[in-house]
Amino acid sequence: MRTPRQHLTLGIVAVFCAAATAAALAQPPALPAELSDTAVLTLGKPHRLYTMAYDGSAVVVDTDTGRIEAQVPIGANATLDFSPDNTRIYVGETMWTRGNRGDRIDLFSIYDASTLNLLKEITVPPRAPVNLKYNNTSISASGHRAYLYNLHPATSITWVDLRKETVGGTVEVPGCAMAFAWGETGVSSLCGDGSLAMVTVPDTGAPTITHTKPFFDAAADPVFDNSLYDAATGTAVFLSYTGLVYEATLGPKPAIAKPWSLQRAAGYEAAGTGTEELAWRPGGRQPIAWHKASDRLFVLMHTGPYWSHKAHATEIWVLDRKSRSLLHRWRSPMPTRSVTVSQDTQPQLYLVSMEAPAAVMDANTGEVLRTIEAGLAEAATLAGH
Numbered sequence: 001m002r003t004p005r006q007h008l009t010l011g012i013v014a015v016f017c018a019a020a021t022a023a024a025l026a027q028p029p030a031l032p033a034e035l036s037d038t039a040v041l042t043l044g045k046p047h048r049l050y051t052m053a054y055d056g057s058a059v060v061v062d063t064d065t066g067r068i069e070a071q072v073p074i075g076a077n078a079t080l081d082f083s084p085d086n087t088r089i090y091v092g093e094t095m096w097t098r099g100n101r102g103d104r105i106d107l108f109s110i111y112d113a114s115t116l117n118l119l120k121e122i123t124v125p126p127r128a129p130v131n132l133k134y135n136n137t138s139i140s141a142s143g144h145r146a147y148l149y150n151l152h153p154a155t156s157i158t159w160v161d162l163r164k165e166t167v168g169g170t171v172e173v174p175g176c177a178m179a180f181a182w183g184e185t186g187v188s189s190l191c192g193d194g195s196l197a198m199v200t201v202p203d204t205g206a207p208t209i210t211h212t213k214p215f216f217d218a219a220a221d222p223v224f225d226n227s228l229y230d231a232a233t234g235t236a237v238f239l240s241y242t243g244l245v246y247e248a249t250l251g252p253k254p255a256i257a258k259p260w261s262l263q264r265a266a267g268y269e270a271a272g273t274g275t276e277e278l279a280w281r282p283g284g285r286q287p288i289a290w291h292k293a294s295d296r297l298f299v300l301m302h303t304g305p306y307w308s309h310k311a312h313a314t315e316i317w318v319l320d321r322k323s324r325s326l327l328h329r330w331r332s333p334m335p336t337r338s339v340t341v342s343q344d345t346q347p348q349l350y351l352v353s354m355e356a357p358a359a360v361m362d363a364n365t366g367e368v369l370r371t372i373e374a375g376l377a378e379a380a381t382l383a384g385h
Contacts, residue, residue, distance in 0.1 A: 040114045046344035063360045066372045079137035089113050092137045126152045127285045131244035134226045141231040145185045147179040171207045182234040182250035194218045228290045241309040242271045266326045273306045283311040286338035295321045328368035333359045
């Protein structure tokens with residue numbers, strides 16, 4: 001028989017046990033310790049788009065998912081390129097200590113393409129590249145050199161030794177612009193008289209410069225400075241405002257083929273230079289892309305008079321470069337001013353404009369796979385290597 005004191009003690013113990021059980025149940029489960037991690041980009045992903053904007057960044061997009069993967073910080077009117085092995089991102093950039101004024105800094109910056117960590121800043125001579133252009137910067141096929149086009153105030157090309165990560169020197173190219181690398185020690189530039197400057201910059205000794213004969217009329221029918229080239233083979237494809245395609249083999253002794261017409265490939269008369277002559281014409285900020293394995297050209301086309309070379313495209317023309325024939329005419333899903341293409345066996349075509357979401361198309365069928373509403377600028381776009 002329990003005494004009143006024993007009953008009281010047992011009651012108190014029961015109350016404490018119940019309270020402890022309730023408190024334990026009310027406690028949240030223990031969480032694992034916080035872990036620090038850093039995202040990395042998979043190297044060599046074929047379906048990746050780098051779009052350079054004016055706001056100080058290059059947006060990196062996974063075009064299979066439409067998701068933004070990263071941003072590369074860049075200066076005003078920067079240029080961006082890749083090492084041949086895809087392990088490095090190169091940025092030629094200019095900035096000021098107070099944003100739009102102050103001390104000027106001109107750099108060639110090297111980033112790890114996977115982590116986007118800054119690896120090296122190389123101070124280069126003052127330069128004033130105009131707008132965001134493919135060919136303000138050019139990387140040699142071996143990856144040992146970078147060539148930077150300058151306008152300060154005379155036109156010149158600075159070359160950077162990427163093995164030593166130092167500036168090798170500067171070569172003046174009067175009246176010429178842009179840089180198109182070829183071979184181990186060569187670079188070309190488009191000139192105002194319609195010729196190509198062929199610059200050989202040996203590891204030791206003075207550079208040499210020769211010129212081709214003028215192959216286009218720079219006053220009547222200029223070529224787009226965002227034309228295309230392949231540093232590995234020295235092949236260049238220059239597109240004129242009227243729609244003439246000039247194919248060249250760059251090197252110490254260059255060869256330039258007779259031009260052919262986009263319009264004639266489509267069954268039309270070649271477009272002329274009349275200001276009231278309505279015709280299908282190439283146009284845009286970045287009007288042409290080249291899938292090298294299949295040797296197909298993708299050209300942004302619109303109807304307009306001569307000198308409408310900045311107009312938005314309404315169609316994409318797909319042409320076989322070897323046969324010089326039109327393969328397809330696809331309606332552009334939106335007014336387009338920039339185009340580029342991935343270089344894999346299942347290529348994607350990327351259409352970019354500030355006025356609409358970017359579009360990803362199947363480059364074999366013309367099917368729109370997805371759109372990307374990421375506020376991408378249409379200034380310059382590069383497909384991932």
